[in-house]
Every structure is written in C-alpha cells, then in structure tokens.
Amino acid sequence: MDLIKAFINLFADPRLFFVMSVVALAVIVWKRELFSKDAVGYGMLGFLAVFFGFGLFDENFRLIVVKPDNVPIVALIFLVVFFTWYSIREGVLNDRRIAAGDDPIEKQESDRVWVWPDLVYTELIALILCTAILIVWSVGLEAPLEQPANPANTPNPSKAPWYFLGLQEMLVYFDPWLAGVVLPSLIIVGLMAIPYVDTNPKGNGYYTFRERKVEITIFLFGFLVLWSSLIVLGTFLRGPNWNFFGPFEYWDIHKLEPLTNVQLSDFIWVRMLGQPLPEHWFIREVFGIILTLAYVAVLPPLLARMFRRYYEKLGATRFYVTAMLFLMMLSLPVKMLTRWIFNLKYVVSIPEFFFNI
Amino acid sequence: MAQTETVQPKEALLVRCWNWLTETQIWTSVFRHAAPINDRNRVLVMLSNVFLHLHPVRLKKHGVRLRYTWCMGGLSFFLFLVLTFTGLLLMFYYRPTLEYAYSDIVGLREHVPLGIMREMHRWGAHAMVITVWLHMFRVFMTGSYKPPREFNWNIGVIMLVLTLLLSFTGYLLPWDQLAIWAITVGSNMARATPFLGHEGPGAALLALGDVQLIHAADDARFALLGGTFVGEGALLRFYVLHCVGLPLVIGFLMAVHFWRVRKDGGISGPL
Ligand code: HEM
Secondary structure, eight states, X not given: OHHHXXXXXXXXXXXXXXXXXXXXXXXXXXXXXXXXSHHHHHHHHHHHHHHHHHHXXXXXXXXXXXXXXXXXXXXXXXXHHHHHHHHHHHHHHHHHHHHTTOOOHHHXXXXXXXXXXXXXXXXXXXXXXHHHHHHHHHHHSOOOOOSBOOTTXXXXXXXXXXXXXXXXXXXXXXXXXXXXXXXXXXXXXHHHHHHHHOOOOSSSSSOOSGGGHHHHHHHHIIIIIXXXXXXXXXXXXXXXXXXXXXXXXXXXXXXXXXXXXXXXXXXXXXXXXXXXXXXXXXXXXXXXXXXXXXXXXXXXXXXXXXXXXXXXXXXXXXXXXXXXXXXXXXXXXXXXXXXXXXXXXXXXXXXXXXXXX | OOOOOOOOOOOOHHHHHHHHHHHSHHHHHHOOSOOSOSHHHHHHHHHHOTXXXXXXXXXXXXXXXXXXXXXXXXXXXXXXXXXXXXXHHHHHHOOOSTTTHHHHHHHXXXXXXXXXXXXXXXXXXXXXXXXXXXXXXXXXXXXXXXXXXXXXXXXXXXXXXXXXXXXXXXXXXXXXXXXXXXXXHHHHGGGGOTTTSTTSTTGGGOEETTEESOOTTTSHHXXXXXXXXXXXXXXXXXXXXXXXXXXXXXXXXXXHHHHHXXXXXXXXXXX
C-alpha cells in the first residue's frame, strides 16, 4: 500500500503531471473511437471514485481533499471528466452517422415539440434536483470560517480562491505582470475572439469531432490541460512555500527545494562566452530580447508559410490574430519546458524596470 | 312504456370544488386560460406568463434534450437566483466593517436556527462557477458560438468574468484569515499591471519631471482595494461591488443573453 502511495506521489510531480495530461489529451483525440466507449467513460468515473475512496483512508490526502473549499474541486474533477467523455462520445456517434450518409442526430430530431410540457417539466426537474443537492451539501458540510483576519500573520501557503489557482500556478513560471495581468487578459480576449477567427462553417449546432478537429483539440488543450488540470495541481499538490507535495505527502513547512534557476543572460554571457555580465541592461539582455522578438514577430509569418492552407482560408488578419493568441497560450508550456530542462528562470530579465519574461 | 330519462352522474365533491374555485373572479383574474392540456392553451400559457415567455412556444426536439444542452445555462441562471435570494437574507445580518464583519458571521453560524443560508450561498457560488464553465464547454462543443451567435458568446464571456469577480469579491466578506489572504494574493497581481501598477513594467516611465505619477497609493491595486492593503476600504468596496454593482451588471447582461438566444433563432441546431 505504501508502495502504491509513494508511486502516486512520484507521478504527481508537476512535470510528470503536466506531461501526462498532455499525453492523455493526445490519446483522447487520437483514440477517440475507443475513448467514447461506454465502458471507458464509466470506467474512468469508477476509477476516480475508487481513487478518492481509497485516498480518504490516508490522513494527508484527507486533510486536503475534505477541506470544505476544496470539495467543489473534487466535484469539478468528476464533472469535467464526465462531460469531456460525453461530448466526445456524442461527437463520435454523430461522425459515424455522417460517415454513413445520415444526418447528425440533432437534424433527425428537428421536428418541433411543445415547450409546455416537454421543456418546462425538464427544467422543473433539473431545478428540484439542483436544489436538493445544494441543500444536502449545505446541511452536510459547514462553510469554513478560520481565525479572524490578522494582517500580521501570513498563512503558509497563501492561496487565491480555487478558480484562480491556475493563474497562481503560472506565477511559478512568469512574473506577476504576465501571470496575473497580461495572460489572464489574453485568455479573455482569446475566448472572445473564438467566433471571429473560426471560419469553419461546419459543426454549427451539433456535436461532431471530425469536422472540427483542430478547433476542438486546441480548445481542449486550453480548457483541460492549461486551465482545469493546473487548478487541480494548484489546489491539491501545492503546499507551503508553493512547494510541490504528492497527494499522500505530509505538508512539511521545512521542505526545501533547491533553487538553481539561472537567467538566460547568465547562460550566454557567463557560461557560454566566459565573460562577466555586461553593465548596461540592454547589452546584457540583448539575446533574450532577440529571442522574444523572434517569438512574437518572426514565428507568426513562419507559421503562415508553414500552414499556407490555413493562411489562405482565414486571410491575413484572422491568421495573425489566431497565431498570436496561440503563441501566447503556448508560452506557458514553453516556459515550463525550458524551466524543467534548462532551469531557465527568465528569458529577459530587467529588474530595473520590473520587466522579466 | 316507461319513459327513459338521462341522469347526469353526480360530480364528485373535489371536482365540484375545483370547478367552483376556477370560476371565481379571483382565480380568473390570475389565470387567463384553462390548464395547458390542449394546443391552444399551450400557446396561451407561454404568451401570458411573464416567466415562461422567456421560452418560445415550441422548440426543436433535440433542443429540449438534456443530451444537447446539459441544462447548464438554465442551472447557472437558477443558481444565480438562489444566490440572490440567500444573499439578500445574509445582508440582514451582516455589516461590512472591521468591527462587525467577522463576529456577524460567527453570530450567523451560532444563533440563527437552521442556519444554512451561508452554506447555501457559499456552495451555490462554487457550483455556479462550475456550471458556467460547463455551459461554456457545451456551447463550444456544439459549435453554438458560430454565426449568428458570435455576439451572444461574447456576452457569455463577460458574464463568465463577472461570475468569477462576484465569487472573488464575496470571498473577502467573512473577514477571516482565509478571506483576507486569498484576496491579498489575488489583488497583489494588480500591483504588477503594466504602466498602471507601481511595480509593473513601464510604470516608472509615467512621471512628470521628478514626480512619479504611479505609486503605491494611486495605482491599479489601490483602486481595487481602496487602500494600500486589504483593510477597511477594501472590505467596503468589495461589499458594495458584491451586493450591488456586479449583480446589477450581470443581471442586465443575462437579460440581453436570453433575449439574444431567442433572437438568434432559438437554441442552436444543424442548419
Ligand atoms: C452567468 C452565466 C450564464 C447564464 C446564466 C447563461 C444562460 C444561458 C441559457 C439559459 C441559455 C439557453 C441554452 C442553454 O441552457 O444551454 C444560454 C445559451 C447560450 N449561452 Fe449562456 N449563460 C451564461 C454564460 C455563458 C457563457 C460563459 C458563454 C460563453 C462563453 C455563453 C454562451 C452562450 C451561447 C452562445 C448560447 C446559445 C447556445 C445555443 O443556441 O445553443 N453563456 N445561456
């Protein structure tokens, strides 16, 4: 038993955790016929239930999972897994119908029914169920109330509300101006841009996967891998000092993680060129600045060249907006990988202006 | 030859009571038509009831199915109503000052019989965040943001942000350790806003001669907190936003959202 726990602790390491969630997404997309089988869906839910059930016997696990404000995230895990499976399954079923020359099920069911009683009663039942769940939840679990606010006593870890923990996790890789301001704004802008940059007329008003492969994969990457899974990571696997802790690990305040991160300027000037760091910030950071500019200014036209077909389909404006937003989204995994592989802290680091990338 | 006589069967008592009731002036003043058991009245009920008239009269079959909508939009709206109601009750007890905030919550927990209002409000808020996400997820997976529904998707994104902000502002109100430190962590970000935060890139450039325009007492974080730390000003500001400002805006946007669902041709479906 302890062996299994140690094994799981090992696997929950942020690096493995992230890589595994990317791999999982790839498998879902690639093996979606298999993934959409009923047995897989219920199997996953069953597995999760067993995992949490088994975990509750462990003291450390119990401590974080039944913390009242964390209970919704347990629910979120189940719901996100279920609805991902469900929507892919519905898409796959429709794809099969379309491949066989039929219409998607939504089209076959487009005759009209009366809102009273058909819809009104469905709504009523949903509403009663929702109320019942909420009441049971409220009776069963008391809302948390800790010690009165004390500005002099900082708890460790200090966590933002759970729905912002994905952003707080980004703070490991980016400075606050990016992780807390620019990237969240770009998430909002990106979401709002979706209907305007996606010109694919297919798949409007019915589940499908095949007709919208790229769109759905990118969205799932953002929603599942970058947003939901980082929230889970930030809630359950980050302890004091934002250090990583496995789900069955004790949150030891004194856990030390060696910080050996280096700046790109150190890498190039000191390690590669064997020189002291130049005095002036511009010369010191010139390589990082070039890299960053290349990322935002050279890469998009390169992508336009590589993906000629999309470029022509979307037109220049749409393509560049999409490419830009996509690159911004990828900047997080890029930064993660460079951190894990090279211990890179900042690409550009100009503390003089609070400007670190 | 005996005369045959048709005898009306006597109606049962309950039926007679019901008939009498539904003919009184009071009843007919409230309900303009008989129960929606035939097509005519199914139309009338939708047209004459202000709450039901958010709906169309008839709907494509697939749009009624849980499989299509997951009912997540509807549940988000319902949870919003629950939150409005329970929040109103909480406002009777709660005073947003450093002196009372915490003790009012303690009082609420200890002295109010059957006091689950705070729980309903808190868990309802968590649930609403989740249902709104799942609603967005379903709208994406059915491609329902595509023309002509682009604008409604955008209204949705704004409401998503507002939902998170409502949750965030409410998190501070109990004024316990959990609350102020979560808000401190969250609002510290604003300090680093480019140009507008005093530790943000570019802020140093905004200066008139020697005078810094952006400093700790006038930057983006200050505007958010009404102070340089999470204190009295922040509590009041968050309270007002949480109880009045944000609900008003999101309520207004919901009206637009629902209106647009209808005007964009009802629930989406294959063309
Ligand atoms: C406060 C939160 C929200 C509420 C109360 C709400 C409510 C609703 C309701 C009741 C519907 C009718 C169909 C259904 O139930 O699925 C709907 C449809 C829609 N919602 Fe929302 N919504 C919210 C947030 C959002 C968000 C975050 C988005 C997207 C980013 C969005 C985009 C849409 C779109 C595009 C439709 C039309 C879907 C179709 O025709 O199939 N909404 N909304």
